[in-house]
Amino acid sequence: MLEVAGLDAGYGRAQVLFGVALDAAPGEVVVLLGRNGAGKSTTLKTIMGLILPAAGEVRFDGRRIDGLDPHEIARLGLGYVPEERRIFTDLTVAENLEVGRQPPRAGAPAWSDARLFSLFPALAALLRRRAGSLSGGEQQMLCIARTLAGNPRAILLDEPSEGLAPVVVDQVTKSILELKAAGVAVLLAEQSRAFAHRVADRSYTLEKGRIRDGE
Numbered sequence: 001m002l003e004v005a006g007l008d009a010g011y012g013r014a015q016v017l018f019g020v021a022l023d024a025a026p027g028e029v030v031v032l033l034g035r036n037g038a039g040k041s042t043t044l045k046t047i048m049g050l051i052l053p054a055a056g057e058v059r060f061d062g063r064r065i066d067g068l069d070p071h072e073i074a075r076l077g078l079g080y081v082p083e084e085r086r087i088f089t090d091l092t093v094a095e096n097l098e099v100g101r102q103p104p105r106a107g108a109p110a111w112s113d114a115r116l117f118s119l120f121p122a123l124a125a126l127l128r129r130r131a132g133s134l135s136g137g138e139q140q141m142l143c144i145a146r147t148l149a150g151n152p153r154a155i156l157l158d159e160p161s162e163g164l165a166p167v168v169v170d171q172v173t174k175s176i177l178e179l180k181a182a183g184v185a186v187l188l189a190e191q192s193r194a195f196a197h198r199v200a201d202r203s204y205t206l207e208k209g210r211i212r213d214g215e
Contacts, residue, residue: 001024001025001026001060001061001153001154001185002023002024002047002058002059002060002078002154002185002187003023003057003058003059003060004020004021004022004023004043004047004056004057004058004059005021005056005057005059006019006020006021006055006056006057007019007020007021007043007046007053007055007056007057007058008020008053008054008055008056009042009043009046009051009052009053009054009056010042010051010054011042011051015054015209016039016042016209017039017042017043017046017053017209018209018210019056019210019211020039020043020056020206020209020210020211021211022043022187022204022211024154024185024186024187025185026107026153026154026183026184026185027180027181027182027183027184027185028180028185028186028201028202029176029177029179029180029186029188029199029200029201030185030186030187030188030200030201030202030203030204031188031189031190031196031199031200031202031203031204032044032187032188032189032190032203032204032206033190033191033193033196033203033204033205033206034189034191034205034206034207035191035207036191038206038207038208038209039206039208039209040158040159040189040190040206041082041083041158041159041189042209043189043206044080044082044156044158044187044189046058046066047065047078047156047187048070048073048078048080048156049065049066049067049068049069049070049072049073050070052066052067053066060073060076060077060078060154061076061077061153063076065078074102074150075102077105077107077108077150077151077152077153077154078152078153078154078155078156079147079148079150079152079154079155079156080147080155080156080158081143081144081147081155081156081157081158081160082143082158083158083159083162083189085136085139085140085143086143087131087132087139087142087143087146088131089130089131089132090130090131090132091130091131092127092128092129092130092131093123093126093127093128093129093131093134093142094127094128096131096142096146097113097116097142097145097146097149098149099146100146100147100148100149100150101149101150102149102150102151103151104151105151105153107153107183108151108152108153108183108184109151109182109183109184110151111145111148111149111151116145116148116149119145119148119171119174119175119178120141120142120144120145120171120175122138122141122171123138123141123142123145126138136163136164137164137165137167137168140160140164140168140172141168141171141172144157144160144172144175148175148179152184153184153185154184154185154186154187155179155184155185155186155187156187156188156189157176157186157187157188157189158189159189159190159191160172160176160188160190161190161192161195162191169195173195173198173199176188176199177199180199180201186199188200
């Protein structure tokens with residue numbers, strides 16, 4: 001579903017990624033492990049088209065997507081949950097979900113509101129609340145739910161467990177495992193090996209912008 005080969009990328013003259021190669025299949029959770037500054041977020045941003053690669057290829061469902069704009073990549077069915085939880089703080093929870101909504105697509109599970117609320121029950125009671133007033137854990141749940149509202153075939157998750165209370169981490173874990181069961185390919189950037197081991201089928205270790213090993 002997702003294939004990355006020989007990926008070089010960075011910011012201006014500062015190269016961050018060196019020949020990164022990885023892949024994720026439908027119904028598989030692949031974790032990209034590494035410390036802060038290793039290049040995990042840069043890898044996901046480059047896959048998503050937010051950073052233009054200097055070299056290499058990114059393929060999604062057999063089609064090259066490196067060079068496409070982020071909105072074009074999203075329309076193909078690749079979802080992205082950034083580390084910064086970029087929700088629309090002045091909109092309500094319901095309005096945030098509506099912003100992310102896309103029509104059902106072949107080969108992807110359809111995420112109705114009822115299905116989203118079964119995954120994140122807390123959001124059902126917060127629909128009319130302004131998103132900026134939510135706790136960090138509630139905002140993370142909203143960010144994931146908004147991405148799922150686009151019915152993705154694959155999803156990129158950047159540090160989804162960072163700074164969350166254990167009960168919220170449990171809900172995030174449940175959502176990742178449900179995505180796996182539904183046949184969605186998941187690429188997860190994470191520092192915590194303990195969290196990675198709860199969800200991962202395979203993992204890669206990224207160190208100073210290079211893949212050091214896979215398991």
